[in-house]
Amino acid sequence: MRQLSDIASVIRSKNAGPYALTFDILFKTQADFERAVGRALINPDLIARLYGLSPQDVLSIIAFPPAHAIKATIRRPLPSGAVGDTDIYGAQQHAPLLSLPLDPDWP
Numbered sequence: 744m745r746q747l748s749d750i751a752s753v754i755r756s757k758n759a760g761p762y763a764l765t766f767d768i769l770f771k772t773q774a775d776f777e778r779a780v781g782r783a784l785i786n787p788d789l790i791a792r793l794y795g796l797s798p799q800d801v802l803s804i805i806a807f808p809p810a811h812a813i814k815a816t817i818r819r820p821l822p823s824g825a826v827g828d829t830d831i832y833g834a835q836q837h838a839p840l841l842s843l844p845l846d847p848d849w850p
């Protein structure tokens with residue numbers, strides 16, 4: 744079964760301020776980007792499930808057609824740099840997206 748990492752050239756996470764993390768997914772082709780947007784592949788329920796959050800903690804999901812990209816932003820479980828925060832820069836949080844399975848009918 745194909746995974747998100749098979750159709751994306753970049754999947755990354757980063758700090759979006761002290762209280763938010765953002766995930767960027769840049770698709771290799773316009774067709775895969777359009778398919779992902781059309782099928783709502785990246786949606787609040789999915790992001791909440793992958794990161795153990797409530798859907799209300801998914802602050803935004805934005806498609807950016809010029810870059811064939813989707814950006815999802817979540818509320819950080821702990822503020823950046825707080826006691827217990829394990830990734831102050833948010834750069835290691837994208838791993839659950841890498842192996843996200845695609846529908847069997849994805850070309």
